[in-house]
Amino acid sequence: MKLQKLFLTIIFTAITSLVFAQTSAELKRNKEAIQREIELLQRNLNETSSNKRLTLGQIRAVNAKIRLMQNKIAVINSEVKNLDNQIHENSNEVRTLKGQLGQLKKEYASMIRFAQRNQNAYEKMMFVFAADNFNQAYKRIKYLQQFGQYRKKQADYLQGTQKNIEYKIGVLDKNLREKSTLLTEQEHEKVKLSKNKSEQSVMLNQISRQEKQFKQDLAARKRKQADIDRAIRNAIQKEIELARRKAEEEERLANQKAIAEGRPVAAVKEKTNSSYLTASPEAAKLSAGFENNRGRLPWPVAQYSIVERFGAHTEGQASYNNDGINILTENGAAVKAVFEGKVLFVRELYGTYIVALIHGDYFTIYQNLKTVSVAKGDKVETKQTLGIVASKEDGPVLHFEIMRGQNKLNPEAWIAK
Structure with a gap:
C-alpha cells in the first residue's frame, strides 16, 4: 500500500512539474518575443534619431516600446508568481516527505529489532514447530516469507522517499536561484522603463512646441x-x-x-x-x-x-x-x-x-x-x-x-x- 502511495506521489510530482514547466516555457517564449520587438523598435529609433525634426513615427515607436517594456515586466511578474507557487508546492512536499520518512524509519527500526531477535534458523524452526496444527504451521512459514519480502519493500520505499526528498530540495534550490535572477532582471527593466518614460516626456514637450507642424x-x-x-x-x-x-x-x-x-x-x-x-x-x-x-x-x-x-x-x-x-x-x-x-x-x-x-x-x-x-x-x-x-x-x-x-x-x- 505504501509502495503504491510512493508511486502516486512520484507521478503527481512529475505531472505538477510538467505543468509548471510548460507554463514557465510559455512565459519565457512570450518574454523573448517581446524582447525581439523592443530591439526592433530600438534599432529603428537609433536610425531615425538623426532626423532634425521629431516625427510621428518616432513618437509612436517610443510609445510602443514603453508598452512592450511594461508587458515584459508583467511577464516577469508572472514568472516570479509561477516560481513562488512552485516553491510553495515543493516546500509542502518536502515537509510531507520528511514526515513520512521519520515514520518509515521508526517502523523499519522495529522490523530490524524483530528480525534480529529471530534471525537464527533454530528460532525460526521452533516458531514453526510450536504451531498447534499443520495449517497454522503453514501460515507461520508464509508469514516468515512475507515478512522478509515486506522488509525489503519497506527498505526500497525508505530509500525512494529519501531520494525524492533530495530531488525536491535540489529543485527548491534551483527555484530560489531562478527567482533571484528574475527579480534582478525585473529591477533592470524598471530602470530602463523609467529612462524611456523620461524620453517620452521630452518628446511630449517637443510636441507642444511643434503643435502647428504636427x-x-x-x-x-x-x-x-x-x-x-x-x-x-x-x-x-x-x-x-x-x-x-x-x-x-x-x-x-x-x-x-x-x-x-x-x-x-x-x-x-x-x-x-x-x-x-x-x-x-x-x-x-x-x-x-x-x-x-x-x-x-x-x-x-x-x-x-x-x-x-x-x-x-x-x-x-x-x-x-x-x-x-x-x-x-x-x-x-x-x-x-x-x-x-x-x-x-x-x-x-x-x-x-x-x-x-x-x-x-x-x-x-x-x-x-x-x-x-x-x-x-x-x-x-x-x-x-x-x-x-x-x-x-x-x-x-x-x-x-x-x-x-x-x-x-x-x-x-x-x-x-
Whole structure:
C-alpha cells in the first residue's frame, strides 16, 4: 500500500512539474518575443534619431516600446508568481516527505529489532514447530516469507522517499536561484522603463512646441490616406458591381431556359454585396477559409512590432483614425500574403505601392511597398511575396488592413498572436 502511495506521489510530482514547466516555457517564449520587438523598435529609433525634426513615427515607436517594456515586466511578474507557487508546492512536499520518512524509519527500526531477535534458523524452526496444527504451521512459514519480502519493500520505499526528498530540495534550490535572477532582471527593466518614460516626456514637450507642424503633418497624412482609401473603396465597389452583373446575367439566362422548358421561373431573392462576392464555389471556399483562420493568419512580415493600432488616436490636440495597423519591420523586409487569393489591384500613390488582395468577400490591403512582384489578376498563395516594404523618415513601416466588403476590421483580431 505504501509502495503504491510512493508511486502516486512520484507521478503527481512529475505531472505538477510538467505543468509548471510548460507554463514557465510559455512565459519565457512570450518574454523573448517581446524582447525581439523592443530591439526592433530600438534599432529603428537609433536610425531615425538623426532626423532634425521629431516625427510621428518616432513618437509612436517610443510609445510602443514603453508598452512592450511594461508587458515584459508583467511577464516577469508572472514568472516570479509561477516560481513562488512552485516553491510553495515543493516546500509542502518536502515537509510531507520528511514526515513520512521519520515514520518509515521508526517502523523499519522495529522490523530490524524483530528480525534480529529471530534471525537464527533454530528460532525460526521452533516458531514453526510450536504451531498447534499443520495449517497454522503453514501460515507461520508464509508469514516468515512475507515478512522478509515486506522488509525489503519497506527498505526500497525508505530509500525512494529519501531520494525524492533530495530531488525536491535540489529543485527548491534551483527555484530560489531562478527567482533571484528574475527579480534582478525585473529591477533592470524598471530602470530602463523609467529612462524611456523620461524620453517620452521630452518628446511630449517637443510636441507642444511643434503643435502647428504636427497638425500640418496629420492633415497631410489624412489627405493622403483619404486618397488611398478612395482608390481601395472604388476598386472593391467595382469588383462588387462586376460580381453583381455576372450573377444577374446568370440568373437571366437561367430564367430564359426555364421559360423555354416550361418550368416555373425561380423567385427573385434579395442579395447582399457579400452574396455577390461569394457567388462562385471558389470564392465561397476562399471566404470560408479566410474566416475559419481568424486569429491564425500569418503576419505579413517576418519581423514585426505594431507601432500604431487600429482605431482612434490622439497626438497633442490633433486626432485621427487608423483603419488598419502600422507594423514596423526591418529594412528590405519582404511583404507576404496572409492568405491565398487574387490580386485585386496594384496602385502607385505618393511614391509607394499599394497591393490589395481579394479572398471571397474579404480583402487584405498592404500599403507602403517600395517594389511589387505581383500584378492585377494574379493568383497568390499564402505567404507568397508581394513586394518589399519601403522605408521613409519613420523607418520601414507597413500599413496593413483587413476588410469585409466595405467594412474595416481590426487586423489584430485576425493575425496569429
